Amino acid sequence: MVKKLILMGALALVLVSCTMLKRNGGSEEIAKFHNLACSQPKKSNSPWNIGKLYDCASQEMFIPYQLWTGAKWDGDKEAPCMHTADILFNVNGVSATTIKGPIKWKNPKTDNIETIWSRDKVDGSKSQYFICHEKGIGRVYDSRGPRFYDRGRCKFPAGYGWKLLERRRCRDTSIEIISISLDENNNLLDLQFKWWFGSTLDHIYRYVPNKGMTHAWEQ
Secondary structure, eight states: OOEEEEEETTEEEEEESOEEEESTTTHHHHHHHHHHHHTSOOOOSOTTBHHHHEETTTTEEEEOTHHHHOOOOOSOTTSOSOOOEEEEEEETTTEEEEEEEEEEEEOTTTOOEEEEEEEEETTSSOEEEEEEETTEEEEEEETTTTEEOOTTOOSEEOEEEEOBTOEEEETTEEEEEEEEEEOTTSBEEEEEEEEEETTEEEEEEEEETTTEEEEEEEO
16 A cells, blocks of 8 residues: 655645645645546445535535534435444544433523434543534534533534535534545545634544544644
């Protein structure tokens, strides 16, 4: 297998026999992405094949909600966004984290019953609750404070309507997908995006199918 070292700003990733579509190149990278998905897709049985995730007519991408939870995905785009998750993973190789759900939770600020995923640090330092909606996955509670958030925000891009290098707003948050890595069969290897709170670029995140978040880079 041929190894390539690819730089994206200050971030370095070692990838094996893959195609990486990233911010440098702008419209050229978008055209390359479209061509891979529509003109010469390498078919596979994986639901993560880019030809199955990308719509050539609208030039938009469907991002499975399971990319956030690390759960297995069967390729059903019309299934309810809330699904079973029970995973343990490490962020940046050191921060042990779990995601479990769905769980019923009564929001003490609104008295509404929400169906949430609980994302918890194993060391007990942080607990967060998330819900899903048509634009993605948003945080509704954070134990640090504690803090409560309105529905409709995005902490992760999911569902229909996402485009490479296009910033999309969800209330007072926004997301821009900045790179997509594919293997030799054009199956998704990873996805990276920028996350803003208001006008402040807060983090860049990396997610991998069947694993969830692998890296978080504070900006």
